[in-house]
Amino acid sequence: MQTRRETLKQSAVVAGLLAGTGLMPQQAAAYETAAFAAKTAADVAKAMGAAAPMESKDVTIGGPDIAENGAVVPLTASSSLPNVKRVLVLVEKNPAALAAFFNVTADVEANFAVRVKMGQSSDVYAVAITNDNKAFYAKKEVKVTLGGCGG
Amino acid sequence: MSDPMRIRAQAAGNKTTVRVLMSHEMESGQRKDSSGKLVPAHFISEVKAEHNGKVVMTAEWGPAVSKNPFMQFVVKGAAKGDKIKVSWKDNKGDSRTDEATVS
Amino acid sequence: MKKLILGATALAASLAMTGAFAQKSAADGIAEYRALLADGNPAELYEAKGEDLWKKKRGPKNASLEQCDLGQGPGVVKGAFVSLPRYFADTKRVQDLESRLVTCMETLQGLNGAEIAKTPFGKGEMANVTALATWIAAESRGMKFNLSQSYAEEQVMYEVGKRLFFMRGGSHDFSCASCHGEDGKRIRLQDLPNLTKNPGNGIGFAAWPAYRVSNGQMWSMQLRLNDCYRQQRFPYPLFGSDATIALGTYMGVNAKGAESIAPAIKR
Amino acid sequence: MKKQSKLLIASTLAASAALLVGCSTLPSSAELDKMTAEVAKASFRDQGIAKTDRLVQDAANRECMVADVSGKPLDEKLAKQIEAANLATIKWPAGGYYIGDWKEGEKIAQNGRGMTWSDKAGSANGGNCYNCHQIDKKEISYGTLGPSLYNYGKIRGVKNLYAPESAAVIQYTWGKIYNSRAYNACSQMPRAGHMGVLKEDQMKHIMALLLDPDSPVNK
Numbered sequence: 001m002q003t004r005r006e007t008l009k010q011s012a013v014v015a016g017l018l019a020g021t022g023l024m025p026q027q028a029a030a031y032e033t034a035a036f037a038a039k040t041a042a043d044v045a046k047a048m049g050a051a052a053p054m055e056s057k058d059v060t061i062g063g064p065d066i067a068e069n070g071a072v073v074p075l076t077a078s079s080s081l082p083n084v085k086r087v088l089v090l091v092e093k094n095p096a097a098l099a100a101f102f103n104v105t106a107d108v109e110a111n112f113a114v115r116v117k118m119g120q121s122s123d124v125y126a127v128a129i130t131n132d133n134k135a136f137y138a139k140k141e142v143k144v145t146l147g148g149c150g151g
Numbered sequence: 152m153s154d155p156m157r158i159r160a161q162a163a164g165n166k167t168t169v170r171v172l173m174s175h176e177m178e179s180g181q182r183k184d185s186s187g188k189l190v191p192a193h194f195i196s197e198v199k200a201e202h203n204g205k206v207v208m209t210a211e212w213g214p215a216v217s218k219n220p221f222m223q224f225v226v227k228g229a230a231k232g233d234k235i236k237v238s239w240k241d242n243k244g245d246s247r248t249d250e251a252t253v254s
Numbered sequence: 255m256k257k258l259i260l261g262a263t264a265l266a267a268s269l270a271m272t273g274a275f276a277q278k279s280a281a282d283g284i285a286e287y288r289a290l291l292a293d294g295n296p297a298e299l300y301e302a303k304g305e306d307l308w309k310k311k312r313g314p315k316n317a318s319l320e321q322c323d324l325g326q327g328p329g330v331v332k333g334a335f336v337s338l339p340r341y342f343a344d345t346k347r348v349q350d351l352e353s354r355l356v357t358c359m360e361t362l363q364g365l366n367g368a369e370i371a372k373t374p375f376g377k378g379e380m381a382n383v384t385a386l387a388t389w390i391a392a393e394s395r396g397m398k399f400n401l402s403q404s405y406a407e408e409q410v411m412y413e414v415g416k417r418l419f420f421m422r423g424g425s426h427d428f429s430c431a432s433c434h435g436e437d438g439k440r441i442r443l444q445d446l447p448n449l450t451k452n453p454g455n456g457i458g459f460a461a462w463p464a465y466r467v468s469n470g471q472m473w474s475m476q477l478r479l480n481d482c483y484r485q486q487r488f489p490y491p492l493f494g495s496d497a498t499i500a501l502g503t504y505m506g507v508n509a510k511g512a513e514s515i516a517p518a519i520k521r
Numbered sequence: 522m523k524k525q526s527k528l529l530i531a532s533t534l535a536a537s538a539a540l541l542v543g544c545s546t547l548p549s550s551a552e553l554d555k556m557t558a559e560v561a562k563a564s565f566r567d568q569g570i571a572k573t574d575r576l577v578q579d580a581a582n583r584e585c586m587v588a589d590v591s592g593k594p595l596d597e598k599l600a601k602q603i604e605a606a607n608l609a610t611i612k613w614p615a616g617g618y619y620i621g622d623w624k625e626g627e628k629i630a631q632n633g634r635g636m637t638w639s640d641k642a643g644s645a646n647g648g649n650c651y652n653c654h655q656i657d658k659k660e661i662s663y664g665t666l667g668p669s670l671y672n673y674g675k676i677r678g679v680k681n682l683y684a685p686e687s688a689a690v691i692q693y694t695w696g697k698i699y700n701s702r703a704y705n706a707c708s709q710m711p712r713a714g715h716m717g718v719l720k721e722d723q724m725k726h727i728m729a730l731l732l733d734p735d736s737p738v739n740k
Contacts, residue, residue: 067287076223096214099215100216102208103210107228108224112223113221113222114222115220115291117179145280145662154302172296174296409547413553414553417553417590420590422589423577426649429586429589439664440665441653442652442663446666484571484637489567489575
């Protein structure tokens with residue numbers, strides 16, 4: 001089980017990712033140009049200080065444990081929370097952490113699949129943002145292997 | 152002009168699972184060509200889905216979405232024969248809209 | 255969290271145990287990855303394009319390819335893929351799917367076959383040949399390979415193909431058999447089919463054309479062979495050359511009875 | 522070019538009178554060998570650094586190909602001749618210094634690049650080792666075409682690289698990397714030294730990876 005300290009640390013990482021993407025609920029805007037601009041985890045950490053997203057069992061991230069090729073990594077992000085307005089998919093170690101997000105309406109489930117590029121093994125996150133501007137996340141590690149003949 | 156999408160929309164009970172394949176380079180902007188120059192980013196940035204003309208989902212993507220993107224989502228209450236329309240727009244202003252019938 | 259901890263325990267255990275155990279879990283992980291990709295194969299995009307190209311009037315003669323004879327009679331697409339390469343009386347040659355398509359594009363549509371053969375993969379009319387081959391392969395999905403060996407030319411192509419398969423050369427002394435001559439071998443983590451016999455349903459010859467996720471390209475059998483030769487450190491095989499068709503005949507005849515899953519999705 | 526090989530097949534068939542009846546009288550094996558060589562010649566072109574001269578086979582590749590096609594092992598006398606000829610090609614390192622840096626060796630073993638038509642002339646080649654062999658246990662992405670080399674030196678009792686009893690296995694390993702066919706006429710392993718794939722210092726680094734008691738391979 002995770003210690004409280006680790007939980008806090010993880011929350012801080014996600015808060016950093018979110019702050020860097022400009023996607024913290026209070027910053028949400030019509031078009032999220034800044035959201036896709038964060039270059040590194042360090043960059044996004046600079047913007048820490050916003051309300052920390054919480055790890056939640058009501059958010060699920062799905063994907064392979066090992067990806068044979070980082071060019072295509074199939075991920076699913078979903079949440080069983082009742083009031084989700086947005087679902088995000090993040091790759092911590094990518095040049096820009098945010099890969100994609102989906103705006104949820106009453107007519108679709110908060111359940112999406114998308115395929116992303118990963119430059120290296122990394123944690124991947126699903127983040128659900130609720131109508132009352134809280135953020136919840138789940139994460140898992142995806143290992144990217146070197147495939148083929150290496151040439 | 153862009154190649155058409157492949158949209159499959161399948162109803163099961165009161166839920167319709169929509170699977171979409173899009174034809175797009177999704178150039179990351181990180182890759183260098185053979186002469187060592189950075190290839191500019193070129194990617195689908197906005198996606199929209201409509202059910203019988205009503206917008207049910209919008210999305211924004213970055214260049215980390217894989218080439219020839221695949222996405223899946225679930226529409227509540229769509230029934231056989233309904234129309235699902237998907238549109239995308241990329242960062243260079245190209246766009247594409249295709250429609251499928253729920254089966 | 256529980257899953258992560260379990261994962262870590264399993265990893266530690268596998269490090270303490272034999273390498274075979276660690277390998278197995280890696281192989282399971284890869285199998286899981288491939289299963290996740292199978293639903294939503296971008297090859298479908300090329301299938302749709304290929305079908306459209308088959309039916310569309312194009313070229314100087316403004317004709318479709320609907321009268322193209324792929325060996326089952328003019329216009330018959332279903333079953334053609336699992337019977338190629340085969341001998342064609344009109345060209346007096348054994349041809350594979352792609353070289354046959356170029357023949358049809360030349361004779362029916364008036365396009366320049368020699369120019370198409372020289373076009374790089376993924377460009378211009380060559381990209382169209384690949385899309386056509388993808389659709390035509392898809393039309394035989396689930397059917398079993400059954401190549402003809404009734405013409406002497408077909409038998410000769412098989413024998414030449416067999417010899418080419420074992421031809422060692424280049425800077426690394428590789429032949430096709432270096433990687434594809436034995437059962438149960440791997441290069442890095444990739445399983446290598448034994449192509450000297452039927453390697454099983456949907457494996458090897460019965461899987462290409464395939465969408466390659468590593469570069470996001472649709473790969474025809476001609477391109478698959480081309481890249482094998484590149485990695486073999488051989489010189490460049492000409493598109494539709496007798497060497498490539500002979501190898502196709504050798505692998506196709508060996509695959510008799512194997513069920514086609516083409517177009518597949520590959521690393 | 523293509524026309525040529527097509528005509529060749531047609532004329533050979535006509536000569537064996539098999540064309541019209543479509544019966545199963547195939548050309549002889551020797552004729553098929555000749556046709557194969559002609560087909561190969563007509564089917565490839567130069568691209569980048571990969572020129573058509575790479576199709577020219579030396580005795581070892583020619584004889585092993587014949588053996589592979591027939592499915593019968595090479596005649597023992599011929600095998601010995603090939604091994605002797607290849608053994609004679611081995612260049613032993615000056616001064617008897619066989620061992621480099623295992624960390625560099627690991628990088629070379631990981632690298633599968635070099636000498637394809639998409640590689641540039643003069644670029645350093647990789648050793649391709651992990652494509653076929655298990656080596657350092659940390660690397661789970663390894664091939665199984667060759668035997669596992671994990672614990673290579675340890676299993677062979679190399680406790681001290683400079684001990685006289687280590688000399689034989691060190692020399693053999695050098696020879697095997699330099700020219701594998703010196704010890705097995707039809708080995709599938711590339712002849713890294715003989716064919717100029719790896720330079721002498723690169724081979725020394727791989728030697729260290731396999732034999733140095735400090736290398737993770739021998740832990």
